[in-house]
Amino acid sequence: MIKINSKHFFMVAFTAVLLCSCGRNIIYTDSVKIPDEQWSMYDTGKFACQIDDTIGSYNISFSVRTSTDYPYRNLYMFIVTTFPSGSSQTDTIQSQLRNEKGEWLGKGVGDIREGIIPYKSNVFFPEKGEYHFKVIHGMRDTVLSGVYDIGMKISKRTK
Numbered sequence: 247m248i249k250i251n252s253k254h255f256f257m258v259a260f261t262a263v264l265l266c267s268c269g270r271n272i273i274y275t276d277s278v279k280i281p282d283e284q285w286s287m288y289d290t291g292k293f294a295c296q297i298d299d300t301i302g303s304y305n306i307s308f309s310v311r312t313s314t315d316y317p318y319r320n321l322y323m324f325i326v327t328t329f330p331s332g333s334s335q336t337d338t339i340q341s342q343l344r345n346e347k348g349e350w351l352g353k354g355v356g357d358i359r360e361g362i363i364p365y366k367s368n369v370f371f372p373e374k375g376e377y378h379f380k381v382i383h384g385m386r387d388t389v390l391s392g393v394y395d396i397g398m399k400i401s402k403r404t405k
Contacts (some may be wrong), residue, residue, distance in 0.1 A: 271404060273297075273304070277397035278381075283313065285393040290326075291381035293398045297371040302402055304371065308363040308381065309397040314341065315357070316392035319344040321385035325365065330375025338384060339365060358394065368403055 256269060264380055274295040281289070310321060321341050341363040342348055352361035369376065379386040 270317075270326065271402045272399060273402055274400040277309070279395045280393045281325045283364060284393055285383055285390040285396075287383055287385075287388050290390055290398045291398075293379040293381070294376055295379075295400060298374050299402075300371055300374055301328050302370075303368045304400050305367045305403050306369060306398070306400050308339075308365055309360055309399070310341070310343070310361045310363065311358060311394040311397075313357045313394065314350065314354075315394040316343065316390070318385065318390075319346075319348070321361075321363075322365075323383050324382040326358040326380040326382070328378040328380075330373045330377065337365075339363060349405075 266336060274293075276293055277294070278291040299389075308323070319342060321343055323339050323341075324333055325337045325339060327337070342351060343361050350359045352359055354360060378385070381396055381398070383393075
């Protein structure tokens with residue numbers, strides 16, 4: 247009899263849902279697995295995408311999948327965006343993963359929870375070319391336990 251690890255099953259299911267849900271408006275989506283569910287502040291999530299439309303507006307969001315063993319109610323992240331010209335900007339975002347009663351926000355099954363973190367909406371990319379995004383956790387602990395992966399999605403804004 248074949249025994250399936252529930253973590254691997256959910257990772258495959260999550261990827262399948264992402265692939266099936268990709269509509270015309272999504273121009274980029276990817277996720278980065280966190281080794282051993284231990285996200286070090288020195289291990290950045292790296293994303294790169296080609297942008298050729300400088301007229302259209304976009305929405306950018308991140309996702310984080312954690313276990314219910316994740317020790318905090320929130321998550322701070324630093325987002326470093328490098329433009330095709332080489333210039334860069336850094337933003338800090340914060341997301342609530344649990345409410346004040348400790349109840350998980352977002353979706354989940356078993357011990358896995360996924361939170362969607364809006365980053366920017368109605369944003370224009372000023373340059374054509376390849377944009378690079380680095381995601382670094384900004385929590386006080388050097389290593390965050392219970393983080394499975396982080397993802398990024400860029401979608402064309404619909405009117």
